Amino acid sequence: MKTSDILNKTKELFPYIATELFEEQQGRVYVCSDHFLNVLVYLRNSSFVHLANIFAIDWIEEKEFELNYNLWSYDHNSSIIVKVRIPREKPEIPTVLDLWEHGQVYEQEIHEFFGIEFAGNPDLSPLFLHNWKEIPPMRKDFDTEEYSKRAFDVGEREGAK
Amino acid sequence: MIDLFTDITEIANKDGNKVYDIFFGPNHPGMHGNFGYVVDMIGHSIAKARVNAGLLHRGFEKIMETNLWHQNLSLIPRICVVDPDPNEAAYCGAIEKIMGLEIPERAKFIRTITLEMSRMTSHLMGMGSVGGATGLYTVMYLMLADRDRLLDMFEWLTGGRIYHIYNIPGGVRRDLPKGWKEKLYGLMDFFESKLKEYDEILYRHPIIHKRLKGVGVITAEQAKKWGITGPNLRATGVKFDTRKAYPYAAYDQLEFDIPTEKEGDALARANLVRAEFEVTISIIRQALDKLPEGDVNIKLGNPLKFKVPEGEAYAKVESSKGEYGYYIVSTGGIKPYRVSVRGPSLPAGLFLCHKHLPGMRIDDVALWMNTLQICAPDFDR
Amino acid sequence: MLNEIEQNRKERQSAWEYVINYFRKRSIWLLHYCTGCGAVELPPVMTSRWDLERFGVGPMATPRQADVFLVTGYASIKTLKRMIRTYEQMPKPRWVIGFGACTINGGIYYKSYNVINKLDRYIPVDIFISGCMPRPEAILAALEELRNMIQRGEAKGYDRYVKNYDWYKKNQKEILEREGSLFGEADDENK
Numbered sequence A: 001m002k003t004s005d006i007l008n009k010t011k012e013l014f015p016y017i018a019t020e021l022f023e024e025q026q027g028r029v030y031v032c033s034d035h036f037l038n039v040l041v042y043l044r045n046s047s048f049v050h051l052a053n054i055f056a057i058d059w060i061e062e063k064e065f066e067l068n069y070n071l072w073s074y075d076h077n078s079s080i081i082v083k084v085r086i087p088r089e090k091p092e093i094p095t096v097l098d099l100w101e102h103g104q105v106y107e108q109e110i111h112e113f114f115g116i117e118f119a120g121n122p123d124l125s126p127l128f129l130h131n132w133k134e135i136p137p138m139r140k141d142f143d144t145e146e147y148s149k150r151a152f153d154v155g156e157r158e159g160a161k
Numbered sequence B: 001m002i003d004l005f006t007d008i009t010e011i012a013n014k015d016g017n018k019v020y021d022i023f024f025g026p027n028h029p030g031m032h033g034n035f036g037y038v039v040d041m042i043g044h045s046i047a048k049a050r051v052n053a054g055l056l057h058r059g060f061e062k063i064m065e066t067n068l069w070h071q072n073l074s075l076i077p078r079i080c081v082v083d084p085d086p087n088e089a090a091y092c093g094a095i096e097k098i099m100g101l102e103i104p105e106r107a108k109f110i111r112t113i114t115l116e117m118s119r120m121t122s123h124l125m126g127m128g129s130v131g132g133a134t135g136l137y138t139v140m141y142l143m144l145a146d147r148d149r150l151l152d153m154f155e156w157l158t159g160g161r162i163y164h165i166y167n168i169p170g171g172v173r174r175d176l177p178k179g180w181k182e183k184l185y186g187l188m189d190f191f192e193s194k195l196k197e198y199d200e201i202l203y204r205h206p207i208i209h210k211r212l213k214g215v216g217v218i219t220a221e222q223a224k225k226w227g228i229t230g231p232n233l234r235a236t237g238v239k240f241d242t243r244k245a246y247p248y249a250a251y252d253q254l255e256f257d258i259p260t261e262k263e264g265d266a267l268a269r270a271n272l273v274r275a276e277f278e279v280t281i282s283i284i285r286q287a288l289d290k291l292p293e294g295d296v297n298i299k300l301g302n303p304l305k306f307k308v309p310e311g312e313a314y315a316k317v318e319s320s321k322g323e324y325g326y327y328i329v330s331t332g333g334i335k336p337y338r339v340s341v342r343g344p345s346l347p348a349g350l351f352l353c354h355k356h357l358p359g360m361r362i363d364d365v366a367l368w369m370n371t372l373q374i375c376a377p378d379f380d381r
Numbered sequence C: 001m002l003n004e005i006e007q008n009r010k011e012r013q014s015a016w017e018y019v020i021n022y023f024r025k026r027s028i029w030l031l032h033y034c035t036g037c038g039a040v041e042l043p044p045v046m047t048s049r050w051d052l053e054r055f056g057v058g059p060m061a062t063p064r065q066a067d068v069f070l071v072t073g074y075a076s077i078k079t080l081k082r083m084i085r086t087y088e089q090m091p092k093p094r095w096v097i098g099f100g101a102c103t104i105n106g107g108i109y110y111k112s113y114n115v116i117n118k119l120d121r122y123i124p125v126d127i128f129i130s131g132c133m134p135r136p137e138a139i140l141a142a143l144e145e146l147r148n149m150i151q152r153g154e155a156k157g158y159d160r161y162v163k164n165y166d167w168y169k170k171n172q173k174e175i176l177e178r179e180g181s182l183f184g185e186a187d188d189e190n191k
Helices: A003-013 A035-045 A105-113 A142-153 B009-014 B060-065 B084-097 B105-136 B137-158 B178-201 B208-213 B220-225 B266-289 B346-351 B362-371 C003-011 C016-023 C037-046 C075-089 C136-152 C159-165 C165-176 C185-190
Strands: A020-023 A025-031 A048-057 A066-074 A077-087 A092-094 A117-119 B018-024 B036-042 B044-050 B311-317 B321-331 B338-342 C027-033 C056-061 C068-072 C095-099 C126-130
Touching: A003 A020, A003 A025, A003 A035, A003 A077, A025 A035, A035 A066, A035 A077, A048 A105, A048 B321, A077 C095, A105 A117, A105 B346, A105 B362, B018 B208, B018 B362, B036 B362, B044 B362, B060 B338, B084 B311, B084 B321, B105 B137, B105 B178, B105 B266, B105 B362, B137 B178, B208 B266, B208 B311, B208 B362, B208 C003, B220 C037, B266 B362, B266 C126, B338 C016, B362 C126, C016 C136, C027 C126, C037 C136, C068 C075, C075 C165, C095 C136, C095 C159
Parallel strands: A025 A077, A092 A117, C027 C056, C027 C068, C068 C095, C095 C126
Antiparallel strands: A020 A025, A048 A066, A066 A077, B018 B036, B036 B044, B311 B321, B321 B338
């Protein structure tokens, strides 16, 4: 089946989503956070078995986070990216650990770098950073060059006395 | 079933055993890079493993948002140290998808040739490490010496041995120098004659067969649902390759077949890499025969003022370890808004260890890591 | 400043030390700990093309029996903690070579929030090699320079560490055991 047919069929079953065809083999689905699990279960059962990546985008002007679930189907050779938006002040979303077991690692990473809570994920302890005391670093209001200057002091070369 | 969330002290104390933990850690000669597992052991075998990652974390995705589009080209090969060319091809591929560009034919073929050469250097280093981890040091020395011949060709073409920075949005940076093509033909003949020697010292060695058989078995269903791609997936019997399923560069104009193995253990993965050598040599020869004339890049203007129109795209390539993908979000400015990297070693390195390591003996861990081609920089980023 | 070094050279080492340094420089063991991306140029140096063993240099797995710590590239904060422990486990005399531009001033990752910029503030470094990444011949040239420095009695990084111990420890604690945020409330008011 072609990607455009899959997207049309999905829109018939779930009339509250929006779809977009980017290329012949790549499409996108936009859905709200109350119903995204239904769409993911349906897509997983119609041969989109491979979860390549989960990542987040920080739209600071619109005050929202956007989560992206990158799916691939081995039977149809097509790639669909499911996009979910959640508010920035209280970012919470259910976990996909029951559908894809390795999603737990991606969610642990997103929690450390964006501060999004995943309800139902048993282990959200820090994985990459050591003794981090600032706001989550991938957010748009964290200035990495300023932090590097204050912490690691690039400037005059001091020597040992 | 012991996984990440069970407490093993009760299981151990029942038989009167003690639990002790060992750092299979960053400073270890059997470790491929700066990465560690903290393993809890009962006796000679492992009961539970915890991951000690983040030693190579540099914050790439954040730095890329503060640089211009062309400045990022010198950052991205450093994400994967042994196989840097798929990074450049995927990044430039995603930008070309957003802009709707079609690069010239000669550039497509040259990109194919450099990608295949990079795959070959990565496989030579990987197989050399498998030999070194077993104690067969001759294998490591011979394969690393042959890998240097390919690095000399890269230095002649691009100026750098390890990091090439050769692909740009719109094609490749400069044309092939005089005499490079003929030397590469000679090098491919040399490698074909060397394959017999690699068979004798590594692939038909009885110690390798005894040690690698039955280590880390994955079935086809498990590989598909746990996100495992690349040679690890093909070693379980699934005939899938991104170069045929979602083609990029010049792969849709070349003919090659996809080797597979059936058992899914470490020995099948090693044999698959051996079969892939022959496929790589035939692809390079075909691409050199069919190389057309023409331009090598599209002129896109001043790189300091280069803007990408608004949009998003996902581009993926088949590297020597698996599926390597870049998702780029652009809002029409001179810097990217968000770049997200999908590294191929993350499911194998951070997740598969909780399924495979419990029950394994400690001397098999280094071999398990080397045959799965877990390379720490691309999930630490 | 250069005249002072010349003057101190005779006072720096006695005849017994001169003889000992002659033997020390011919058998240097390299600690085999790959900390960063420069480590991919170590196998070509150690294997048959630029053979390191003909200089008497070989790889060593444990820091308790190694002489030189080759810091290959950038150091993140977690790596810095392990590096300090490794350096303090090596017996004297011990030397450190900083390989690559990232040890000098942060290199290409100077904007990063997880990579330290100047290695010399945390452990004493004897020789820096510049480049990104340096060729294997540069490692051989640096080892040659280190041997000459050992013979002249100038490679005394370990003495510097002991004499300025408080300064090094203060810098290390500032990074590894930070208590509060660097962006305090004064910045929020200025924004």
